Amino acid sequence: MEIQRKAPIGRPRGFDADEALERAMRVFWEHGFEGAGITDLTNAMGITRTSMYAAFGNKDELFRKALERYAEGPGAYAARALQEPTAQQVATAFLGGSVRATTRPDCPTGCFGVQSALAVGDPGRNARDTLTAWRDEAIALLGDRFRRAVDEGDLPIGTDPGLLARYLMTVANGIAVQAAGGATRDELQQVAAMALRSWPPA
Structure with missing residues (x-):
C-alpha cells in the first residue's frame, strides 16, 4: 500500500x-x-x-515595503538632516544627502521616490499615491523644523516655513532627476551649493 x-x-x-x-x-x-x-x-x-x-x-504591497527599506537605508539622510542644530545646517545636510544618495556607485542613480513616480499611469495609481504621501510627509517635517527655527530666531520673521520646505524638496527632486540623467556628484554638489547661497539670513 x-x-x-x-x-x-x-x-x-x-x-x-x-x-x-x-x-x-x-x-x-x-x-x-x-x-x-x-x-x-x-x-x-x-x-x-x-x-x-x-x-x-x-506588487503594491511589495513596493510599499521597498519604499520603507529605502527610507530607512539610502534615504535615511532626510531624517538625520532634521537633527542638525540650525535650519541652514538642516538644508545643507538634506541637499548633501540627496546628492550622495542619488550618485552612489553601488546603487541605481537617481532617487527611488522620484524614479518610481515617473511615467506612472492608472495601473500605478496606488504607488503614485504612496509616493505622494511619502513626499508630503517629508515636506511637512521640514516645514515643522523650519517653523521652529523661525520661533527660535534662527530664521527671520516672515519666512514661510512650508514654502521653504517645498523649495528644498523641489531642488532635491531636481538633483535626483539630473543624477539619473548622468550628472556627476561634483556637478550636483555645485547645484546644491548654489541653491544654499540664497538661504535666508538669520
Whole structure:
C-alpha cells in the first residue's frame, strides 16, 4: 500500500526575505513601479511568484515595503538632516544627502521616490499615491523644523516655513532627476551649493 507523505506544516521559508526585499528595492529604484515587472522582481529576488506573494503580498504591497527599506537605508539622510542644530545646517545636510544618495556607485542613480513616480499611469495609481504621501510627509517635517527655527530666531520673521520646505524638496527632486540623467556628484554638489547661497539670513 502506497503511503502519501504530507509536506511538513510551518516549514521555514527557503530564502532570505531581507535580501530579497533589498533586491526588489533596487529593481523598483532602477525601473520605476510600472517598469518593474513581476518577472523582473522575482528573478532579481531569486524566488517564485508564489513565494513573493506569500512573503510580501501583491506588487503594491511589495513596493510599499521597498519604499520603507529605502527610507530607512539610502534615504535615511532626510531624517538625520532634521537633527542638525540650525535650519541652514538642516538644508545643507538634506541637499548633501540627496546628492550622495542619488550618485552612489553601488546603487541605481537617481532617487527611488522620484524614479518610481515617473511615467506612472492608472495601473500605478496606488504607488503614485504612496509616493505622494511619502513626499508630503517629508515636506511637512521640514516645514515643522523650519517653523521652529523661525520661533527660535534662527530664521527671520516672515519666512514661510512650508514654502521653504517645498523649495528644498523641489531642488532635491531636481538633483535626483539630473543624477539619473548622468550628472556627476561634483556637478550636483555645485547645484546644491548654489541653491544654499540664497538661504535666508538669520
